[in-house]
Amino acid sequence: MNRAQSEILFAEALKYIPGGVNSPVRAFRAVGGNPFFVNRAKGAHVWDVDGNELIDYVGTWGPAILGHAFPKIISAVQAAAELGTSFGIPNPHEITMAKLICQLVPSVQKVRMTSSGTEACMSAIRLARGFTQRDKILKFDGCYHGHADCLLVKAGSGALTFGHPDSAGVPASFAQHTLVVPYNDVDAVKNIFAANQNEIAAIIVEPVPGNAGLYLPRPGYLEFLRDITRANGTVLIFDEVMTGFRLARGGAQERFGITPDLSTFGKIIGGGLPVGAFGGRADIMDYLAPLGPVYQAGTLSGNPVAMAAGIAALEELLDGKAHEQLEINGAQLEAGMKDAAKSANVPMQFNRCGSMFCGYFTAAPVHNLADAMHSDRERFKKFFHAMLDAGIYLAPSQFEAGFISTAHTATDIEKTVRAAAQILRNL
Ligand code: HOZ
Numbered sequence: 314m315n316r317a318q319s320e321i322l323f324a325e326a327l328k329y330i331p332g333g334v335n336s337p338v339r340a341f342r343a344v345g346g347n348p349f350f351v352n353r354a355k356g357a358h359v360w361d362v363d364g365n366e367l368i369d370y371v372g373t374w375g376p377a378i379l380g381h382a383f384p385k386i387i388s389a390v391q392a393a394a395e396l397g398t399s400f401g402i403p404n405p406h407e408i409t410m411a412k413l414i415c416q417l418v419p420s421v422q423k424v425r426m427t428s429s430g431t432e433a434c435m436s437a438i439r440l441a442r443g444f445t446q447r448d449k450i451l452k453f454d455g456c457y458h459g460h461a462d463c464l465l466v467k468a469g470s471g472a473l474t475f476g477h478p479d480s481a482g483v484p485a486s487f488a489q490h491t492l493v494v495p496y497n498d499v500d501a502v503k504n505i506f507a508a509n510q511n512e513i514a515a516i517i518v519e520p521v522p523g524n525a526g527l528y529l530p531r532p533g534y535l536e537f538l539r540d541i542t543r544a545n546g547t548v549l550i551f552d553e554v555m556t557g558f559r560l561a562r563g564g565a566q567e568r569f570g571i572t573p574d575l576s577t578f579g580k581i582i583g584g585g586l587p588v589g590a591f592g593g594r595a596d597i598m599d600y601l602a603p604l605g606p607v608y609q610a611g612t613l614s615g616n617p618v619a620m621a622a623g624i625a626a627l628e629e630l631l632d633g634k635a636h637e638q639l640e641i642n643g644a645q646l647e648a649g650m651k652d653a654a655k656s657a658n659v660p661m662q663f664n665r666c667g668s669m670f671c672g673y674f675t676a677a678p679v680h681n682l683a684d685a686m687h688s689d690r691e692r693f694k695k696f697f698h699a700m701l702d703a704g705i706y707l708a709p710s711q712f713e714a715g716f717i718s719t720a721h722t723a724t725d726i727e728k729t730v731r732a733a734a735q736i737l738r739n740l
Contacts, residue, residue, distance in 0.1 A: 314702050318362040319349040337471035343690075343710035344697045354381035356720035359706065367706040368725050372716035374708075375555045375580035378639070378668070379629055380720025386584045386625045393621035401612060406620035413627045414582065414592060418553075418563045420572045424592030425601060426615045430554035430579030431459025433589035434517065436609045437575050438463060440591070441515035441548035443607035444600045449509055451516045451547075453496040454478075455525035455682030455712075458517055458552050458577075466491040469524030469682070474710045496522055496681045497531050502538070506545055515548040515575075520565035523555045523714035525685045527664045527671035535571045542574075548597065554579040554589070555714065559639075560667045562630050568667070584622030587613075638719045639668035642726060646670065646717060649730030657737035662688075668717040672696075685712070695740055696733075703732035 326333035334340045334348065341348045353360040357380050359369045372378070379386070393406070407426065414424045427433045438450055438461070450463065457469035465472060465480040466488050472478050479488065492509065494501035496518075506513065516538055521529055542549040551573040557564040558581040566573060575593035582588050592598060602608045613619075629635060647665045650672060654661035660676035673679050673688035674696070693711045700707055705728075708715055 314365055315363050316347075316349055316361065316365070320347060322350045322362060323347045338474060338708075338710055338713060341709045343474045343712070344694045346698065348709070356380040356382075357718055357722070357725050365704070367701070367704050368721070368729060369706045370715040370717065370729075371706060371708050371713075372718050373585060374713075375559065375716055376583060376585050377716070377718050377720075378559055378581050379626060379635065380718045381585075383584075383626070383629070383720075385629065386622050389584070389621040389625035390586070390618055393618045396617070398618055399613060399616055404615065404617045404620070406617050406624060407615040409624050410582070410615075410620045410627075413624060414578070414590060417558065417627065417630070418566065418576060418592075420566060420574075420594075421576060421592035422595040423598035424590050425598065425609065426611075426620070427589035427591065428587050428611055428613045428616070428619075429459065430552075430577065430589045431461055432611065433554065433577040433579060433591040434458040434464060434550075434552055435461035437550050437577050437591040438515060438517065439609065440597060440600055440607050441550060441575065443605070444597050445514040445546065445548060447512055447514035448490045449492055449512045449514060450490065451492045451494065451502070451505060451513055453518055453522065454493050455496060455685065456517075456519045456522050456552070457524035458519070459554075462487045463491050464517070467493045469522070469712055471710075473525060473682075473712050495683060496528070497534055498681070499534065499537055502541060506541060506547075511546070513545065513547045515550050516542055517550040517552055519552045519556065520569060520571070521556050521560060521666045521669065523669055523671075525682045525712045526673055526679065526688075527666065527669055527714040528679050528681060528685065529664065529666055530569065531680060535569050539571050539573070548575060549573045550575045550577065552577050555669070556666075557581065558627065558630055559669065559716075562633060562636060581626055582623040583619050584624075584626035586616075586619040586622045588616075588619045588623055635719050636667070639717060642717045642719070642721050643668045643670065645723060645726045646729065649726065650733055653730055653734035653737050657734065657740070659692075659737045659740060661737075670715045670717070671713075673711070692740060696736060699736040699740070700732060703736065705729050705732055
């Protein structure tokens, strides 16, 4: 595949942008080689600057649930932009968005918009600390909640990929308030609560962790987290930046039937523009300024163009048809990939939840970060590049989830599975 123009652009980017990218996992360091540059995307496909067409399973890392350049989102953005790109004054779209989120996610009684998922998680943590008047928080290794200081402790995503799950630049005195245990381990959580009685402000968890690949909660695990937090006066925060509005209309919390105290969102609610949000119980949310003592703010929070894009995306999910389609697409991909691995005699765990997935090259089931670390990452690299050469773009790291959209056709998925079958036979 000719990528000459991408190579030229990357060489230029390296001169002015650290590592040539504005977010580390895009740099291909986990798989080797250089990233390609894209100048067009439509539906489930992207086109690079050399004119190569790819079937895209990254979907701008989650937002593109309806595929790229979805016509109603484009029209909404155009109409909103005509009227002004930012006001810094309340605008009616903010109320529409807040109502939609509260309607789709019943645990959210009030919601505050931010400009990114990182901000949403950082703010939810501060709010939980202010509300409980406790300092410690509990997270799970391999979970990633954006790049705020207190959350870059044993983190997933790029932090894990590049070997810095505990980032430089985070003072030890900040990190000491962040307790970390393995995901899906009941006893580890019980022990940490026993050792820190009345000290843990919040548990923050990706209900279906998607930043160390993808693994699912064991039956009863999320219920257990709900019970132990309730019993200890600890705020349960579901980070639904990736899973929100994706694993069901009401996110993972609807799919698994759990009611967290607070939730964080991003990605889909921006329709492809930069947005985040956090919301939940009204009594907790009312601790925020200007009502309460917890400060949080943002010049572009509730931006009218981003709100219009997100509203258009969420409205498309209301009748439930999109999620039916996503399940069909996800099941087709899962069945095809499992068959491909089996007939090639390659040990692979293909974890899937709705329209999120990850294939690990290992014979053993993957339930947490330690299991994921046992997978054969050299094999993943080879598989990634061979798929890319076949016109299929998977996330350029073993430690990221794949995303399917409603725009993926049965033909796209068949093509993907056929390519994978052939590649796996020769891997
Ligand atoms: N945080 C995203 C992966 N989980 C990466 C975003 C990006 O690089 O664009």
